[in-house]
Amino acid sequence: MKVYLETYGCALNKSDEALMKRVLTDRGHGIVDDPTSADALVINTCTVRLDTEYRMARRIAELYRLAKESGKKLVVAGCLAKAQPYKVAKLAPDASIVSPQNADKIYLAVESNSRVVLLTGLRSRGSIGVFLTGRIAPIPAQEGCLGNCTFCIVKHARRVLVSHPIEDVKKAVEEAVRLGAVEIELTGMDLGTYGIDLYKTRKLPELIESVAEVEGDFMVRVGMLNPEHLSYILDDLVEALQHRKVYKFLHIPLQSGSNRILKLMGRKYTVEEYIDYVEELKSKIPGISIATDILVGFPHETDEDFQDTVEVIKKLRFERVHLAAYSIRPRTLATSLPQIPTQTKKSRVLQALRVIEQVGLEDKQRYVNTVQNCFTTEKEKGWVCRLENYIPVVLRSEEDLDYGRWVKVAISEATFFDLRGYVIN
Incomplete structure (x- = not known):
């Protein structure tokens, strides 16, 4: 069969697409770039934000019309399929539905003559799809998390923590380097949890050191990890980041500079603890860059709460800030809380963005003429x-x-x- 795949979202989704392609081609199917020339259509979806969900809904409806008109099969995979299968069924009643954890079983939906629903089961350890964007290869080390953030719908799509063994991640890196990768992005929903399910302890520093020992000319970038895990691994993480093939960079989400809002969000750290972690990292690794996530306009956020967030941005001078306005997500506790007016959220985003741009420019100007x-x-x-x-x-x-x-x-x-x-x- 000729199969068309279309993927949205994060590196985990793109890795799942690579895994699906490998499984399908191993079974003799061909991958095509044009949906009109395919026998089966697969859309690998994202659901992290409300605007993303709207885009997914439009695209599923478009592909469903194409499938109905031309007699093609439609398979809806990915996070929207897992977190909101009822929405998929309403948009495309005849479409098969496949969760991220069943990406390696995509052939069952593609090859079946009837509708297939694969929503249960855990991800197989070691099932890592390797793909390159140019010469950059995101390599998932784990999926799932141990948090329960009140704004997050992704936990319903990738709930259970599954860490891939160090040797399997290392093999995936070796394959990526053979394919020409010069940058390896270790990724996951929360790398701070890596190893807890498999080794009964946090193993991120050991994973970094193992991957960095792979032969070849490449650098390793460590992906997102939540702050509450740093107290367990900080010293070992500092040592791992000293490796010559590891970027001196970490992505540590703050979300809010207000302890009151962090508590409402279900985050497991205080602003003071976060500041201490970042300052310790900067003192032990001179020049380290810290990226973070900021969510403004969360329910109950006051002007004072927002200004507290702005002050933390000024104090810690993040190298990069992933800024977003809170959006309602189904099946989350925050949806039931009193919402901030849209115009207020937009105003706070613009205010925060001006500070982020100012801080980013000031910090980068110190490199000029060097x-x-x-x-x-x-x-x-x-x-x-x-x-x-x-x-x-x-x-x-x-x-x-x-x-x-x-x-x-x-x-x-x-x-x-x-x-x-x-x-x-």
Whole structure:
């Protein structure tokens, strides 16, 4: 059969797509880029935000019409399928539904002559789909979390913590490097939990060190981990980040600078604890970059709560902030709380964005007129490389460079998002 796959969302979803492609091709099916030429259509969905859900609904309806008109099969997979199967069934009554945990069983839905629903079961350990975006390879180390955030719907899609064994993650990295990857992004819903289910202890530092020992010219970027796990692994994590093939970078979500709002969100740390973790990391790893997530307009958030968040951004001077306005998600506790007016949320987003841009620009300006080591990772219209702390540098010159090489770069300009410069001999 000819199968068309369309994927939305995070690296976990894209890894699931790679896994589905491998399973289908191993069974003799072909993957095509045009839905009109396919026998079966697979849409691998996301459900993290309300605007994302609207986009998914529109696209499922479009593919369902195409499937009905031309006699094709439609399979709806991914997080929307698992978290809101009732919505999928309403949009596309005849479509098969496959949860993320059953990505390796996608062939059952594709090959069946009737509607298939695969929503139960756990992910198989070691089932890691390897894919590259250019020369960058996200490698999932785990899925699921141990939190119960009141705003999160993804926990209903990937609830159970399943860590892949270190040796399996390492094999996936080896495969990615063989395919040409020069950047490995260790990813998961919460890497701070890595190993608890499998080894009965947090094993992220050991995983990082093991992956970094793979032969080849590449760098490792550590993905998101929640702050409450840092007290258990901080010293070992600091040591792991010292490895020459690991970026001095961490993504640690704050969400809010108000302890009252953190409690309403169901987060398991205080603002003071978060600040202590970041300051300790910065003292032990000079130059480390910290990225974070900020959610504004959460139910009950006052102007004072919001200003507390802004003050933390100013104090900790994050290298990058993933900023979003709270949106209602079904099956979450926060949906039942009094909501902040949309206009207030928009206003707070704009206020926070101005501070984020100011802080980002000020911090990056200190690199101007300096010479930095930079690792080449991407090439579109021109080359992009990364500093040791993962800050991107757009190269102004047209040198004939190779992927996965350290070069000396003279930094000539800064924006809040990146640096600009040119290679020197």
